[in-house]
Structures are given as C-alpha cells and as structure tokens.
Amino acid sequence: MSIGTPTLQAPAASPVFCELPQGFSSPEFRIQWASGAWMRQQALALRRQVFCLEQGLFGHDDFDAIDAGDPSCRLLVALSSWGGQPDEVIGTVRIHEPEPGLWWGSRLAVRRDWRRHGQLGSALIRLAVSSAHALGCREFLAHVQAQNVVLFRRLRWSVLDEKVIHDRMHALMRADLASYPPCETPYEGFVLAQKGPHG
Numbered sequence: 001m002s003i004g005t006p007t008l009q010a011p012a013a014s015p016v017f018c019e020l021p022q023g024f025s026s027p028e029f030r031i032q033w034a035s036g037a038w039m040r041q042q043a044l045a046l047r048r049q050v051f052c053l054e055q056g057l058f059g060h061d062d063f064d065a066i067d068a069g070d071p072s073c074r075l076l077v078a079l080s081s082w083g084g085q086p087d088e089v090i091g092t093v094r095i096h097e098p099e100p101g102l103w104w105g106s107r108l109a110v111r112r113d114w115r116r117h118g119q120l121g122s123a124l125i126r127l128a129v130s131s132a133h134a135l136g137c138r139e140f141l142a143h144v145q146a147q148n149v150v151l152f153r154r155l156r157w158s159v160l161d162e163k164v165i166h167d168r169m170h171a172l173m174r175a176d177l178a179s180y181p182p183c184e185t186p187y188e189g190f191v192l193a194q195k196g197p198h199g
Contacts, residue, residue, distance in 0.1 A: 030086060031123045032189030033131065034075040042089035043075050050109040057166045062107065072097040074186075076127055078110070078120045091120040095128050101138035105129070108148075121148075123192050125155055127183060129175045134182035140175040149173070156180075 034040045044063060051062045066073050078091030091110040097103050105128045110120045129140050141160075144152050146169040149159065156179040161172040183189075 027194050028081055029090070029120065029123075029192045029194065030079045030081065030189055031091075031120075031127050031192055032077060032079070033127075033186040034077045034092075035187050039077050039079070039086075039089055040075055043077050043092035046089055046092055046111055047107050047109050049111075051107070054112070055168075057168065066094070066096050066106075070096045070098075074131070076124055076131075076186075076189075078114075078124055078192075080114075090114045091124055093124045093128050095132055097132070097135070097137075101136060103129075103132040103135075103137045103140045105140065105142040108142075117194065119192055121151065122155060123190075125152070126180065127186060127189055129177070129180040130183035131186035133177055133180050134184050134186070137177065140177065140180075142173055142175075143170040144173045145170055 034043055044067075047062050048060075051057045052060060073094060073096040076093050076095065077089045079086040080088055080090050089111075091114065093105055093108040095103055095105050105125070108121060108124060110117075110124075114120060129137070132140055142152075142157075143163075143165055144157075149171050152171075152173050153159075156176040157173040158176070159171045159173055163170055163172065
C-alpha cells in the first residue's frame with residue numbers, strides 16, 4: 001500500500017471581523033502623573049513639537065533646570081487608550097514646588113490633532129492643581145499665554161499681572177484652590193470619555 005504525499009493548500013482568506021473604521025480614535029483618555037519612562041519620553045517629545053517646532057519659543061529643546069534637577073517636578077500626561085491600556089501621550093503639563101506651599105504649572109501642551117477635543121487641556125489643569133493641593137499647596141500659579149487666558153478664567157483662575165516671556169505676552173494667573181479638591185491618587189488620575197472626533 002502506497003502512501004501519497006498530501007497536497008497542501010493555503011487556507012482560505014479569513015473574513016475581516018474587526019476592521020476599524022477610517023478615523024478610529026480612542027473612546028477614552030486617562031489623565032495621570034507619568035508613571036513610566038515611555039510616558040516621560042513621549043511627553044518631552046510632545047513639548048519639543050509644540051514649543052520648539054510649532055511655536056518657536058525655544059531652539060531645539062525646552063528641557064530646563066526644573067526638568068533636570070527639581071525633585072518636586074512632576075510630569076502629567078493625557079493618554080489615549082487601546083484595548084483599555086494606555087497607548088500614547090497626547091497631552092502633558094508639568095508642576096513643581098519652588099518653595100513650600102507654592103506650586104507652579106508650566107509647559108501645558110496638547111498634540112495638534114487632539115486640540116479640537118476641547119477637554120484635554122482642562123483635564124490636565126484640573127489634575128495639576130488638585131494633585132498639588134493634596135501635597136499641601138497653598139498657592140498655585142502659572143504664566144499663561146494670552147490666547148489661553150479665557151480658558152483659565154473659565155476654570156476659576158484670576159489674572160495677577162501681565163508680562164512678556166520669550167517675546168510672547170503672558171498673564172500671571174492664580175488658581176482658585178477651592179475649585180480644585182485634593183487628588184490623593186495622581187498616578188491613577190481619572191478617565192475622561194471622548195465626546196467627539198479629533199482632528
């Protein structure tokens with residue numbers, strides 16, 4: 001009895017069950033303190049994109065002494081998600097405490113293709129102030145670019161002064177801490193649902 005060599009056939013192409021539609025985007029975001037090296041790297045890259053390439057406020061990098069050596073400095077990130085897991089950094093801000101009780105926020109940036117979402121910047125500001133509040137913040141300040149003053153006013157910030165920084169008009173603004181309850185879990189942060197398409 002002879003045994004023939006079986007004929008191998010390529011399997012038929014599998015039907016596509018989960019093809020994502022064009023323009024698919026994350027249904028939710030997480031706002032939190034950066035908790036991994038990749039988050040920090042992407043946050044710094046986003047800052048370079050916004051403040052160096054888009055706005056021209058700095059040369060090739062905005063990394064400074066606060067980032068390099070201030071032990072109170074914290075990077076916050078807005079993360080898109082994929083399958084319920086953090087996927088990439090699409091927004092960032094940093095906070096630091098130069099003297100006891102006084103905290104500053106700076107380097108607020110949202111990736112260009114997510115700016116029309118409308119909530120990411122506000123959510124980053126919220127966690128920035130609330131997490132500092134939990135650490136004993138008595139005053140929270142920021143130098144805010146003129147085009148963003150309306151947003152900060154809406155978030156219960158007041159203008160204290162105006163000055164030119166890096167050839168751009170900025171307002172020195174202070175947060176109303178009563179509007180920002182302390183957040184004791186900044187590495188968990190909070191989840192923000194997407195309300196509409198980005199772009």
